[in-house]
Amino acid sequence: MTPPTNWPNPERPGAPLFPENYGKHKLIDKETGNELNADWNNADEEWLLPNGWLSAKNAATHFAYVECVSVELTPTQITEMLAGERERCVSAFAAHGERAELAYNDSTGDEEKQYWRGAINTFEECRDEIRHMGDVS
Known part of the structure; x- marks a missing residue:
């Protein structure tokens, strides 16, 4: 080894x-x-x-x-670590959101556009929820 x-x-x-x-x-x-x-x-x-x-x-x-x-660790260090981890989580599935956006733009039918718009909305909601985890405001 x-x-x-x-x-x-x-x-x-x-x-x-x-x-x-x-x-x-x-x-x-x-x-x-x-x-x-x-x-x-x-x-x-x-x-x-x-x-x-x-x-x-x-x-x-x-x-x-x-x-x-x-x-x-200080509370500030813990907060910084968690914020960094949340951003890594968002980055890990960001490609899915980008693909959904491309698929939406390439869609021709209303039903297909509706499906991809739902996928994009889900990605955006998850992204925002992850980024705001731990917010006490």
Whole structure:
């Protein structure tokens, strides 16, 4: 198995997901493929590993990032994550709405146009509902 070499932000190799927060994360040793838990120290931007401290730069060289195990997120971070997830959901089925629009434009009969107009309306309603999930206004 080739361990992954990804880090959450390619522009900050060695930094975890939510680098501004302290937290526990799982890393993979690129040489051995072994997983280990590491604590991120955001103040010094370094990792506490079972055998000592390691800078983010060195961590990027020797380890691959797997996942966040526990990080205390702020309400703003949670809101931003959920908003991003909602937009990814909308994007995932946006092509269906576009195809329905094309089919509507190519329709010749009233019954066919009615069908595709219903499909477009359903897509638009679902899109709007997803985007407004969590709105408290």
